[in-house]
Amino acid sequence: MRQYSIPAPVKETPLKPDKGMNHKDTDSFYVPDLCRVRAVFMLLITSELLVLVLAIVQAQNSWIDWNYFGLLSLFVQWTTLTSAALICLLRPRLARMSNSRATMTIAAIVLLDVLAFSLFADSVLHPQPGVALWQGIAKKLLLALLIVLMVLRYFYLQHQWQQQREAEMQARLTSLQARIQPHFLFNSMNTIASLIATNPEQAEEAVLDLSELFRASLRTDDQLIPLNRELELCQRYLAIESLRLGERLQLEWDIQPGLGQQVIPPLTLQPLVENAIYHGIQPRPEGGVVRVEVSAKDHFVYLLVQNPAPESTERQHQGNRVALSNTQARLQALFGEPAVLKHSRQGNTYTVTLRLPRRSINTSNRQSRNRP
Template sequence: MDTFFIPDLCRVRAVFLLVITSELLVLVLAIVQADTGWVDWNYFGLLSLFVQWTTLTSAALICLLRGWLARLSVARATVIVVAIVLADVLAFSLFAEEVLHPAPGTAVQSIARKLLVALLIVLMTLRYFYLQHQWRLQREAEIGARLTALHARIQPHFLFNSMNTIASLIATRPEQAEEAVLDLSELFRANLRTTDPLVPLAQELDLCRRYLAIEALRLGDRLRVEWVIADGLEQQAIPPLTLQPLVENAIYHGIQPRPGGGTIRIEVSPGGEFVYLMVQNSKVETDTRHRRGNRVALANIEARVRALFGETAVLKHSQQQDTYTVTIRLPRRPLSRPPGAKTRDTE
C-alpha cells in the first residue's frame, strides 16, 4: 500500500479530479464576482486560465518530486508542497500582472491576495489528503483484522471434522488418508499466509479443490461439484480466502443439512473488463443463526474486495426457488505467479 498521504498526481484520474475541482471553484468565484447576470464570463475565462496553469504545473512538480517527498516527515513534506504551490502561483501572478498592465499600486495587493487564497486552498487540500490517507490506513487495518478473524473462524469445526474423517480412513484406505493429510496441510498453510493481499486465481481454485476433496471424504455421494472455469484467467488477482469461504458456506448451509446432499457449481468467466466468480448451491438452510453467519462471511468478503479493487468490485447474492447464488465481479488484473508457486492439477 502507498504510505504517502499525497495521492499520485501522475495518474490521469487524479489530474482530472484536480482540473474539475479547480474549475468548479473558479465558477463559484465568477458567480460571486458578477455584477450583472449570473456569471462574469470575462473574469471566469481569465481566472480559469490562471488557475489551470498553476494547478497543472504544481501537480507536475509534485509528481516529479513525489518519491523524494514520500521519504520526508508529514510536516516537512507539507511545507515543501506549500512552498512549491506558492512559488508557482507567484510566478504566474507576476507574468499575468506584466501582461495585463495593471494600474500602478495594485499589482502587489493583487498578488498578495492570490498568494493568500492559494495558501488557504492548498492547506485545506493537504488536510483532506491527510485525513483520507489516515482513513485508508484504518480501513486496511480493519480488513487485516477481518482476514485474521476469517482464518480463525475457518479452522475449528472444519479441523475436527477433517481429523475424524482421516482417522476413520487410516485403517481401511491409508492412501486416501495420506492424500487428505496433504490437502489439509496445504489448506492450513494458505490460512496462515496473511502477508499477501492478492493471490493468483489458480491458487485460490486449488485451495477450493483441496477443501472439497476433504469434504468429499466425509459427505461421499451427497456432495456433487460442477466446475466451469474459463481458460486464460489463471493469473487473475484475487484476495486470498475469497472463494473457499463461499464454498465452505455452500456446504455448511446448503449441502450438509440435506439428507440427499446437493450440487455446488463453481464458475469463473470473463466479461469485458471484468471477471465473474460464481458459487451456486442448493437452497440455504433457513435457521436464523445460520443465516446470520452467512451474512457475516459475505460482508467480510465484500469489504475485502472493495478495499483492494475499489467500487468496481461487486458482490451480489440471490435466492431463486431452490438455488442460492453468490457472484463476485472483479476488474481484470493479472498477477504474476510468485517464484516456486505450485498448483495441483485436479482436472
C-alpha cells in the same frame, strides 16, 4: 449417481517483483499521485469552481464578471497544471520527507509557481510596476497559500481514512481466516485417523491438504491473490470433505481457461464452498451436487457456487450471513462498486454469484502502487 472428480491443482506462476523500484515510501505518502489523469482532472474541476465563485463575487452589475473569469481561469489552470507536474516529478523525494516538511515543500512549490505566473501576467497587463501591483501579487500568494493548505489537509484526512479502512478490512480478513470451523478440524482429523491403517497414502495427502488450508488461514499479508491459488485451496478443502462424505458429495467444475491470474481476495471462494457443503450437502442423507463455475464476460469475471437449497430458510440465513457480509465488505473495499455479490434461491437450488472486474495480478500490483 454420477461422481465428479476434482481437477488437478493449477500450477501457480510466481510473481516477480519489479527491480530497481521501491514503492513503500510512495504508498504511505498522503498526497495522491498527481501523474494520474483522474487526480489532475479533479484538481482542474475544483480550481475552476473556485474561479467561478470569485468571478461571481467580483461582479458588480451582473451575475458574473466574464472578463475576470476568463483571465483568472487562464492563470489558475496554468498554475494548477504546472504545480501538479512539478509535484508529480518530485513525489518520490517528497514521500521520503516527514509530512510537515513535505507540506512546506509543496506549499513553496505552489507559491513560487504563483509568483512566477503573477509576474509574467502583470508584466504583460501592467508594464509599469507599482505599489498596487505588488499588493495584488501578495494577495494572490496569500490566497494560494490558504488554498493549498486546505487541499493538503483534505488529502491528509483522505489518506488517514483510507488507512483506517484498510486496517478494518485487514481485521475482517484476519477474523475470516481464523474462522476455520472446529467441527471441520475434528471431522478431518477423525477421517485421517481412520485412513492411517487402511490407506496411509491417502491419509498423507489429506494431512497435506489440511496443512495447506491452515497455512492459508495464517497468511494475512496478501490482499489479492491469483484465482488459481484460491481454486487450489478449494480443491484441497473439497478433497478432505470428499473423504468424509463419500458419494454423498458430487462436484461439478466449469472453469473457463485463461483466468488463472485474475485477482481475488484470499479466502473468498473457499468459505462459500464450505457453506455450500455445510448447509446444502451435510444435512441431506442423499447428499447433492456442488457446482463451481468461473467465466468471463466483457470486462468482468463471474464466480458461481451452487448447492441444494437447505430446508430451513432461517438456518440458511444465519449460516451464510457472516461469510457473505465479510466477503461483500472486502470486495467493496478492494474493487468498489464494480464488484457485486448476490445470492438467490430458485426452486431447490441455492446460488451465490460473485462479479469481479477483470484484472490480472500484475495489473493490480501496478494500480495498488499508484493509488491515492
